[in-house]
Amino acid sequence: GAGVSQSPSNKVTEKGKDVELRCDPISGHTALYWYRQSLGQGLEFLIYFQGNSAPDKSGLPSDRFSAERTGGSVSTLTIQRTQQEDSAVYLCASSKQGYSNQPQHFGDGTRLSIL
């Protein structure tokens, strides 16, 4: 079946603009994760959705970052008033449920470049 789909694959925008990144998880997966991958760095956890529970937002770096997950499926990560340090690849992943032992299935990511 289809994997995790992210759009756009690349986004270039000017500093100060808002951006929206989209993630469409694997059908039936209740858990959804957002990560940020900066050049030469590992993955930095941003936010985690599990079913109808309140999301774990502990990884969001500032109040400029927010995420929603509508209807338990598609998620949107929004970055307001973008800064140059926001430039990174933003990866989304999903898993069947939120248990620790389950592997995460990743999308191809969105490469965000802030000019």
Added chain:
Amino acid sequence: AQTVTQSQPEMSVQEAETVTLSCTYDTSESDYYLFWYKQPPSRQMILVIRQEAYKQQNATENRFSVNFQKAAKSFSLKISDSQLGDAAMYFCAYRSGNDMRFGAGTRLTVKP
């Protein structure tokens, strides 16, 4: 804070040879899971192998195996009979509940 450390930013191996990638982690939990993910140039992360902390037996998936040393908090990945398609970034990951952490990665080059 729980951290995951990959001390080798880059590694190189000759095709058909064996290579070991290192990973150490810090945790106060007794129940957790460890993973190795592969990220080829196409960017999509793929699970390579998974280890449950409560299992003493090292996980194996075909040419990939781990050396899990719980007391030492070490979780290395061994790739046997390396192939050109193994060239990628490899990330070690830790998870316990909502605590998910990844190492900075090791770039593996496979020489023909």
